[in-house]
Amino acid sequence: MVLVYRYRVKSLNGLLNQQAGKVNFVWNYCNDRQKDALRFCRPWLTGFDLNKLTAGSSKELELHSGTINAVCEQFARSRAQHHRPYLRYRGCKSLGWVPLKGRDLHRAGDAFRFAGNTFRVFYSRALPEGKIKDGTCFAQDSRGNWFLNIVIELAELPARPLVHGVGIDLGLKDLAVLSNEERIAAPGFYRKAEMALAAAQRAHKKRRIRAIHARTARQRMDMLHNRSAELARAFDHIAVGNINASGLAQTSLAKSVLDAGWSTFRKMLAYKALRHGARYVEVDERFTTQTCSNCGALPDSRPKGIAGLGIREWTCSDCDQVHDRDVNAAINILRRGRATLEAGIPILSEVMGRTSNEGSIPTVRCRHWQ
Numbered sequence: 001m002v003l004v005y006r007y008r009v010k011s012l013n014g015l016l017n018q019q020a021g022k023v024n025f026v027w028n029y030c031n032d033r034q035k036d037a038l039r040f041c042r043p044w045l046t047g048f049d050l051n052k053l054t055a056g057s058s059k060e061l062e063l064h065s066g067t068i069n070a071v072c073e074q075f076a077r078s079r080a081q082h083h084r085p086y087l088r089y090r091g092c093k094s095l096g097w098v099p100l101k102g103r104d105l106h107r108a109g110d111a112f113r114f115a116g117n118t119f120r121v122f123y124s125r126a127l128p129e130g131k132i133k134d135g136t137c138f139a140q141d142s143r144g145n146w147f148l149n150i151v152i153e154l155a156e157l158p159a160r161p162l163v164h165g166v167g168i169d170l171g172l173k174d175l176a177v178l179s180n181e182e183r184i185a186a187p188g189f190y191r192k193a194e195m196a197l198a199a200a201q202r203a204h205k206k207r208r209i210r211a212i213h214a215r216t217a218r219q220r221m222d223m224l225h226n227r228s229a230e231l232a233r234a235f236d237h238i239a240v241g242n243i244n245a246s247g248l249a250q251t252s253l254a255k256s257v258l259d260a261g262w263s264t265f266r267k268m269l270a271y272k273a274l275r276h277g278a279r280y281v282e283v284d285e286r287f288t289t290q291t292c293s294n295c296g297a298l299p300d301s302r303p304k305g306i307a308g309l310g311i312r313e314w315t316c317s318d319c320d321q322v323h324d325r326d327v328n329a330a331i332n333i334l335r336r337g338r339a340t341l342e343a344g345i346p347i348l349s350e351v352m353g354r355t356s357n358e359g360s361i362p363t364v365r366c367r368h369w370q
């Protein structure tokens with residue numbers, strides 16, 4: 001299992017600022033060579049080719065050779081990933097970024113050694129034993145603070161037997177309603193900060209605006225991390241509805257949807273479940289609100305259509321069970337999740353791998369074959 005640990009860097013921020021400029025130089029060089037390739041109809045340069053072209057520049061640039069290699073390889077990867085012939089130039093407005101090879105970063109107590117320098121960090125949590133991998137980088141946030149992101153490979157835990165499960169219905173009023181009738185309130189951090197943000201925006205206080213945005217994001221992440229970790233520890237399997245967050249984010253509900261952080265919450269649940277030996281599954285949400293979780297029927301009294309949106313509580317006309325709308329949905333989600341797991345598509349990494357691949361491949365195939 002590969003995880004990223006993030007530490008705020010305490011020392012040598014000036015050095016990192018300098019190096020970020022040189023990284024941009026290398027990046028822009030790669031982009032120039034790519035444009036040359038386009039202009040003269042030459043084959044596109046791979047990360048390997050770019051590495052060869054930049055070989056030997058380490059001393060002159062005063063940049064670690066591993067960093068130069070990582071920049072070249074990332075350039076080629078980004079180009080492929082975004083399906084672009086060339087990419088944007090990096091300039092003084094880009095957030096600082098200094099990538100490095102995992103093998104070049106060494107632990108030194110609560111600090112880290114890289115390229116002959118010791119970077120002290122706020123060691124907020126211990127870095128577990130494991131191999132530090134490529135993809136590790138120093139990165140700057142919008143406020144100019146530097147962070148060290150360490151990509152580390154950890155041993156996977158064996159999956160726990162499926163005993164206690166939980167179904168999660170994501171919503172806007174409550175962030176999540178669990179099948180055991182617990183509710184996780186939607187904190188609405190952005191809504192709370194809106195007044196202060198508006199005042200700062202009217203006064204054109206850029207630093208203040210950035211600080212408010214950063215605080216909102218930090219509060220939201222903290223809450224999501226805590227809640228998802230609790231769930232992953234407490235339950236053996238977790239089922240979540242596949243509600244389409246990015247689709248809803250384009251509607252008038254956008255602010256609330258993004259503020260709730262559904263997608264982030266699901267991603268956190270997925271990797272934290274793996275980490276604690278639990279299983280995570282996303283299930284089809286359709287009709288989970290309308291189906292009675294007691295008798296499994298679609299009764300006439302169910303909340304349906306636009307008119308049903310406001311109904312919080314309803315009684316099944318088939319079995320007379322009184323349902324809380326969201327808890328009923330969560331129970332249905334739990335049941336579907338359990339059925340999926342028992343049917344033998346249980347492994348999260350497989351599920352995740354497949355969905356991430358499906359996003360890109362079929363569109364290309366359809367175009368070619370039809």
Ligand SMILES: [Zn+2]
Nearest residue numbers: 292295316319
């Ligand atoms: Zn019923």
